[in-house]
Amino acid sequence: MRVLRRLLSFPKTNVERTAIVxxxxxxxxxxxxxxxxxxxxxxxxxxxxxxxxSMLHWLGTDGSGRDVLSRLLYGxxxxxxxxxxxxxxxxIIGCTIGIASAFVGGAVDNMLMRLADIxxxxxxxxxxxxxxxxxxASLEAAIWALIFSWWPNYARLSRMVTADILSQKFIASAxxxxxxxxxxxxxxxxxxxxxxxxxQIALDISAVMLAISGLSFIGVGAQIPAPEWGAMIADGRSxxxxxxxxVLAPGIAIFITAVSFNVIGDMLRRELDPTSRRR
Amino acid sequence: MASLAPPxxxxxxxxxxxxxxALRTGNRTMVAGVSLAVRPREVxxxxxxxxxxxxLLTRTLLGLQDDAYVAGGSVxxxxxxxxxxGYANKARKLLGHSIGFVPQDPFSSLNPSMRIGKxxxxxxxxxxxxxxxAERTREAAIGLMAEVGIPEPALAFNQFPDQFSGGxxxxxxxxxxxxxxxxxxxxxxxxxxxxxxxxxxxxELILDRSRKHDLAVILISHNLELLRQxxxxxxxxxxxxxxxxxxxxxxGQSTIHPYTEALFDCIxxxxxxxxxxxxxxxxxxxxGFGLKGCAFASRCPYVVTACRxxxxxxxxxxxxxxxxxxxxxxxx
Amino acid sequence: xxxxxxxxxxxxxxxxxxxxxxxLRDINIAVGRGEVxxxxxxxxxxxxTVANIITCLTSYDGxxxxxxxxxxxxxxxxxxxxxxxxxxxxxQDPYGSLNPRATVRGSVMESLILHRPDLGRRERIExxxxxxxxxxxxxxxxDRYPHExxxxxxxxxxxxxxxxxxxxxxxxxxxxxxxxxxxxxQILELFVRMIRERDLTIVFISHDVNVVRLLCDRVYxxxxxxxxxxxxxxxxxxxPQNEYTARLLDAVY
Numbered sequence: 001m002r003v004l005r006r007l008l009s010f011p012k013t014n015v016e017r018t019a020i021v022x023x024x025x026x027x028x029x030x031x032x033x034x035x036x037x038x039x040x041x042x043x044x045x046x047x048x049x050x051x052x053x054s055m056l057h058w059l060g061t062d063g064s065g066r067d068v069l070s071r072l073l074y075g076x077x078x079x080x081x082x083x084x085x086x087x088x089x090x091x092i093i094g095c096t097i098g099i100a101s102a103f104v105g106g107a108v109d110n111m112l113m114r115l116a117d118i119x120x121x122x123x124x125x126x127x128x129x130x131x132x133x134x135x136x137a138s139l140e141a142a143i144w145a146l147i148f149s150w151w152p153n154y155a156r157l158s159r160m161v162t163a164d165i166l167s168q169k170f171i172a173s174a175x176x177x178x179x180x181x182x183x184x185x186x187x188x189x190x191x192x193x194x195x196x197x198x199x200q201i202a203l204d205i206s207a208v209m210l211a212i213s214g215l216s217f218i219g220v221g222a223q224i225p226a227p228e229w230g231a232m233i234a235d236g237r238s239x240x241x242x243x244x245x246x247v248l249a250p251g252i253a254i255f256i257t258a259v260s261f262n263v264i265g266d267m268l269r270r271e272l273d274p275t276s277r278r279r
Numbered sequence: 280m281a282s283l284a285p286p287x288x289x290x291x292x293x294x295x296x297x298x299x300x301a302l303r304t305g306n307r308t309m310v311a312g313v314s315l316a317v318r319p320r321e322v323x324x325x326x327x328x329x330x331x332x333x334x335l336l337t338r339t340l341l342g343l344q345d346d347a348y349v350a351g352g353s354v355x356x357x358x359x360x361x362x363x364x365g366y367a368n369k370a371r372k373l374l375g376h377s378i379g380f381v382p383q384d385p386f387s388s389l390n391p392s393m394r395i396g397k398x399x400x401x402x403x404x405x406x407x408x409x410x411x412x413a414e415r416t417r418e419a420a421i422g423l424m425a426e427v428g429i430p431e432p433a434l435a436f437n438q439f440p441d442q443f444s445g446g447x448x449x450x451x452x453x454x455x456x457x458x459x460x461x462x463x464x465x466x467x468x469x470x471x472x473x474x475x476x477x478x479x480x481x482x483e484l485i486l487d488r489s490r491k492h493d494l495a496v497i498l499i500s501h502n503l504e505l506l507r508q509x510x511x512x513x514x515x516x517x518x519x520x521x522x523x524x525x526x527x528x529x530x531g532q533s534t535i536h537p538y539t540e541a542l543f544d545c546i547x548x549x550x551x552x553x554x555x556x557x558x559x560x561x562x563x564x565x566x567g568f569g570l571k572g573c574a575f576a577s578r579c580p581y582v583v584t585a586c587r588x589x590x591x592x593x594x595x596x597x598x599x600x601x602x603x604x605x606x607x608x609x610x611x
Numbered sequence: 612x613x614x615x616x617x618x619x620x621x622x623x624x625x626x627x628x629x630x631x632x633x634x635l636r637d638i639n640i641a642v643g644r645g646e647v648x649x650x651x652x653x654x655x656x657x658x659x660t661v662a663n664i665i666t667c668l669t670s671y672d673g674x675x676x677x678x679x680x681x682x683x684x685x686x687x688x689x690x691x692x693x694x695x696x697x698x699x700x701x702x703q704d705p706y707g708s709l710n711p712r713a714t715v716r717g718s719v720m721e722s723l724i725l726h727r728p729d730l731g732r733r734e735r736i737e738x739x740x741x742x743x744x745x746x747x748x749x750x751x752x753x754d755r756y757p758h759e760x761x762x763x764x765x766x767x768x769x770x771x772x773x774x775x776x777x778x779x780x781x782x783x784x785x786x787x788x789x790x791x792x793x794x795x796x797q798i799l800e801l802f803v804r805m806i807r808e809r810d811l812t813i814v815f816i817s818h819d820v821n822v823v824r825l826l827c828d829r830v831y832x833x834x835x836x837x838x839x840x841x842x843x844x845x846x847x848x849x850x851p852q853n854e855y856t857a858r859l860l861d862a863v864y
Contacts, residue, residue, distance in 0.1 A: 169707035173772070176666050177722055178695035187721075191712035328791040474653040475818065479862040501792060505864040545796035547821035549863070553803060556825065558796035562761050 010271045019263035026257050030080040033073035041070040041227045050243045060245040062236060064225075068249050071227035075250065078222070079229050080257075082139060083209045086146045087201060093147070094154020095197070099185060101155070102162035113159060116152035125149075125211060132220040139212075139228060142221035146211055150204075157200055161193040195272040202265035206258035213254055229254050291316035291355070292463060292495050294597055298352035300332070300339045302567075308350060309567040310336045310519040316597040317497060319462065322489055324506035324527070325499045326542070327516035332566035333499050334383075334467055336516070341380055341465060342370030357462060376406055379456030381466040381485075385448040385473070389440040396420055396436030399454055406459030423454045428484055446477030450484070457488065464489070467499045482509055503530070503539075504548050512599065515539045518574025519566030520591055523609060524601040535609040536602045538575040573603065581606055612780060612812050613642040613665055617674035620660060635660055636837045638674070642780070647806060647813040649827030649844060651820060653859070657836040658816050662784040665814060666700045667691070696726040699773035703785035705765035709757040715768045716753030719743060722775035742771040746801060763794035770801065774809065782814045787822060795822075802826065820863045824848045832856045 011017045039057075045065035053060045059068040101112045128145035135141035165171065165188065174188055213230030215221035222228030224235045229250040236246030293316065300310040310332040317323045327333035338344040340354065354361040354370075357377060361369050374380060382388045390398060399420040400413075411419070417436070424432035427450040440448055449469060456464060466485060470478035482498075486509060489496045500506050506513050507527045515523035515538060523536035530543050544557040561578045568574055576586040585605060594601040602609035621634040635657045642648045652658040663669035664676065667683065676683050678694065686694065702708045709718050719739040723730055730738065743753055746767040757765055766786060773781060783802070787795040799822065805811060817823050823830055823844060830847050832840040832855070840853035851857040 169702050169704050170710045173708050175668055176700045177725055178692045188710055476858055476862040508864050545793050547825050553825050556796055558800050559793040
């Protein structure tokens with residue numbers, strides 16, 4: 001109850017309320033959208049190609065006669081599932097390295113963090129591009145590429161947050177009690193680091209989603225006919241003059257999703273950031 | 280110790296009547312109805328716990344508090360009225376000339392990247408213009424530094440603040456405050472960040488300067504015992520209200536306001552034993568507590584119903600001794 | 612109970628880092644069972660480092676520390692853990708010394724979970740409630756989080772947390788310094804009651820001469836990492852022999 005009431009007090013403007021509603025709606029559609037689709041998103045029907053939005057095909061059809069709305073709904077699941085897969089793996093790997101680094105300290109800590117620094121020196125998209133082209137172009141390759149290039153962000157952030165927590169007096173109190181390390185991580189570090197990590201995750205959702213769509217768009221990610229949003233735009237490029245809806249629908253979907261999660265992330269930052277709030 | 284007796288003949292140097300201070304956001308009144316007068320050459324103390332409003336009141340009166348303003352009442356300094364409208368700007372002009380200010384934190388109140396000598400000569404220049412030329416201003420600054428007890432002032436003149444200890448830095452802040460030859464020095468917890476030995480030296484320096492140069496001093500502190508031994512009269516703030524103005528000699532001797540009495544019973548002093556220490560139950564209320572009546576009613580041992588319903592008596596005549604207790608405790 | 616003999620500690624000098632704590636030189640401190648011993652010194656005197664050495668929160672480079680007659684250097688891992696239930700500490704800063712994400716009952720129960728695994732959950736809760744009551748907090752306080760409490764109340768929680776394991780030695784590291792005057796007196800009264808009612812040995816670390824005079828039987832005066840004077844509090848704090856102690860006493864209001 002306490003948590004729910006606190007969450008409900010977060011949104012302060014209508015923009016934020018809208019973003020939350022849209023964010024939830026997108027997540028919901030990603031979950032159940034595949035059961036609502038009017039047409040098979042993969043079914044090619046050249047007789048129905050390049051049809052403008054109508055009562056039958058609400059968002060029209062693409063160059064191969066596939067229903068754009070159906071593909072969009074299927075794509076929501078594909079795009080968001082890939083995004084969350086990347087985020088979850090990256091958070092687990094990054095935070096494990098970061099927290100361990102802060103606990104161990106000394107030379108190991110220094111080495112790991114310099115490694116992360118060097119890693120971050122490469123632009124993530126370029127790194128992902130190289131990685132994806134080495135693995136061969138597919139959605140899985142794009143996901144691995146992003147995991148590969150994204151983890152240092154979380155390693156550095158979680159190390160910084162953990163080091164900050166470890167320097168506080170309540171950790172000294174815990175040491176005076178003889179609290180073992182695993183308990184310190186679970187009961188002291190993670191609950192106190194949660195806010196900062198959540199903010200970063202919320203902000204990264206849109207960034208990772210854009211990266212996946214971007215990689216698909218330039219052809220190293222998901223391949224047509226997979227209904228991934230970035231790939232759908234890439235596919236629709238050649239029909240812009242006579243089938244504008246084909247690129248517009250996934251474009252708007254990407255735009256709305258990215259903006260919604262960014263607004264939510266900014267809101268979380270404002271509400272949860274320890275620097276803007278006295279403990 | 281002769282200077283501790285409150286001078287009674289002079290006209291007040293600073294007189295504030297029924298002054299209230301409110302926050303800019305939400306217009307919440309934080310300090311209400313404070314009236315008091317400080318006379319020339321007087322050493323005056325303001326005591327209060329955290330949240331009493333002592334720092335907010337003085338900083339707002341000096342025009343230094345950006346998020347608060349003087350919401351009502353009247354302020355007179357040195358025979359000049361300061362209107363409530365546009366108060367902060369007026370007050371800040373005085374701050375450059377007739378009022379010196381020593382803030383709490385000696386570590387952040389000096390410019391770390393400017394040589395000490397430059398900071399002091401600049402203060403002299405800002406207060407007096409440049410009538411005496413660079414060389415004599417430099418001499419004046421070194422003289423000031425010697426006066427506040429900085430060893431080898433000519434050498435320190437060219438050094439940076441971080442080469443000195445907290446006590447030395449507070450002396451430098453003090454020198455800057457004195458550069459304008461003010462009539463009034465306001466020191467807000469000037470020694471809280473310092474060690475005991477340094478603390479006493481800095482306080483004695485301030486008192487010494489006051490005696491020698493006819494300087495009035497308002498010393499703000501949470502330390503009642505320090506004030507009791509250093510100043511003539513003490514104003515006691517609690518929950519944004521002025522509860523008591525008491526001659527320091529009366530504390531622990533005659534009847535005073537119940538809060539002042541309770542506060543004195545809390546503090547360990549040289550003479551007290553454990554049996555003499557009596558804590559006040561409950562927590563201090565913050566400034567702007569927004570209730571009717573006396574802020575101390577919730578913790579006062581003498582409390583009656585009327586304490587919570589009657590408006591607090593005001594020190595309307597800016598009398599030199601005052602108690603806001605409606606039961607007449609400490610009222611002369 | 613506590614016997615520090617010739618304990619020394621030096622801090623590695625690091626470039627561009629100002630180290631405010633002094634190195635310790637030849638510290639000899641002995642605390643007997645049931646004593647209330649004060650360690651008096653100004654900031655940078657090394658008194659907090661001594662507190663951390665006594666509670667084994669920090670290491671030392673020279674000398675020896677015997678606790679109840681045994682050198683702690685000879686402790687096994689198990690004994691080291693058991694030591695933590697014999698010696699507890701309360702810090703100065705009541706804002707930082709409680710886990711912000713644990714309820715105050717949770718903080719108190721943490722001690723019991725670690726050191727009294729024989730107790731059931733219900734017993735732990737009951738014991739935590741009794742402890743919170745003992746330090747003067749109301750029954751419903753347990754479910755709330757540290758940020759909902761004032762500094763004085765948090766310090767009460769920190770005290771309850773420290774005495775939950777029924778330590779024989781309690782180290783109080785400037786426990787009053789960041790509290791309001793009227794709250795200081797409340798906590799001081801709590802200490803006096805605790806000393807009377809519980810079988811406690813206390814090391815009280817403070818810069819406040821007057822509080823040490825009130826509370827302590829014996830006192831060690833520290834300056835710049837060394838003990839400069841020791842003796843019964845009433846002797847040392849009324850007739851100091853050391854020049855520094857005399858200056859300190861003269862300066863105190």
